[in-house]
Amino acid sequence: MRTVIFAVLFFVLLLIFVPLIIGSFKTPLPNNLDVDIMVKVWLEAESRAVNMRLGDYLVGVVAAEMPASFNHEALRAQAVAARTYAYRRLKLYGGSGCQKNNADVCSSFRCCQAFYTKEELKKRWGSKYNEYYYKIAKAVSSTAGWIIVHNNLPIDPLFHSTCGGHTENSGEVWQKDLPYLQGVECEYCQNSPKYYQTKQFTVSQAAALVAADQSMVLPVANLKATLPRMSVNKRTATNRVAELKIGSIVYKGVNLRSVLGLNSTWFTWKLDGDKIIFTTRGYGHGVGMCQYGANGLAQNGYKCQDILKYYYQGVEIKKISAPK
Ligand SMILES: [Zn+2]
Ligand SMILES: [Zn+2]
Structure with missing residues (x-):
């Protein structure tokens, strides 16, 4: 009886350890990993x-x-x-x-x-x-x-890191619209920590950052009043913000992304007292x-x-x- 138990035990241990031992010997990498140049x-x-x-x-x-x-x-x-x-x-x-x-x-x-x-x-x-x-x-x-x-x-x-649900057409981001860089639906990046993210500023902070942009002609004082009332002037085909209307000025979404350090141009915002809270989708330009x-x-x-x-x-x- 005891021999049978030992035999079974031995067999079980064999089943557990043999694959572990074999698995630890990885096939060695080739000396040269790619084309030899x-x-x-x-x-x-x-x-x-x-x-x-x-x-x-x-x-x-x-x-x-x-x-x-x-x-x-x-x-x-x-x-x-x-x-x-x-x-x-x-x-x-x-x-x-x-x-x-x-x-x-x-x-x-x-x-x-x-x-x-x-x-x-x-x-x-x-x-x-x-x-x-x-x-x-x-x-x-x-x-x-x-x-x-x-x-x-x-x-x-x-x-790019995370598209947020749909990749972008290259022509929306750069001058050149390449046939192989067109937006596609992507439901596979939802596990990204940056799929949705929020970032908040006081209106004064945001106004100062936007005013520092060379392409912005409005002074800080004006921006403090106009930023909270800005609106989307134009969206890209994939719903990202192409242009904003700030006061009488048309301002690019990529510029706002850059000066505020937003994850992407796919954003919405809301006001909360003297704060402006942005919610972005994805991370990066969204192309490719x-x-x-x-x-x-x-x-x-x-x-x-x-x-x-x-x-x-x-x-x-x-x-x-x-x-x-
Ligand atoms: Zn270089
Ligand atoms: Zn994606």
Whole structure:
């Protein structure tokens, strides 16, 4: 009887521990994560350029642009977007290079795309460093060479954190209305902490901030009286605020967003005594891939290519190789 119990117990323990042990041996990453070319990266923080392999550069970009906790397929979509962006800059492929610095790309999100070095990532991730680095490196290596094309040309792979329910047409934000950057409905970013957010100011605070905008001609005293009575003059096709009427002045929604530091131009407001309270939907310009939406789609079974084709219309995924 005792032998039977021991045998059963042994078997149960085997069932528990064998998968755990096997799971802890991850397949080693390839030496070279992507197309075998070197990239000259200007590090903003250190004011110097370093040469690194494309794959290593892309890991640092994806790590800087998307939370490492996101779903594998969302990280893969971000990796393909990052590679597409890099492709348009890389001099080896006839790209423009970073126009501000003497390099292919720089680490500033304002100029090129954000990039963190391994040292920066160790500081940010702490004890999660190995797990997260491996996860993102997998997203890069499993999409090696993939870029997004429209009519066989690499696209401008714009993205933002959270659209708030509908992405925006590129023409509403910039001069150029690109066929693959049209707004789509997105019900997948509702888990974003910035899906709805409020921000409040006293009327005096808001008036001072708006008056500081170079394009604003009304003085603070006038704004204190007119701001509480402002109205929406024009909305974009996706309901974001394109223009406001403040007193007799027409003022751009993107300008108000910028001076008040609002999450997006998709906002409403209400007055409460001497306070003005804004409620925003989403975070960012709203054009292209919604990152929280990409994560939501991935959790619903969408693969990397499906996610990219959802947010960039009429595109194909193409594989590039190192130039001969
Ligand atoms: Zn740059
Ligand atoms: Zn979204």
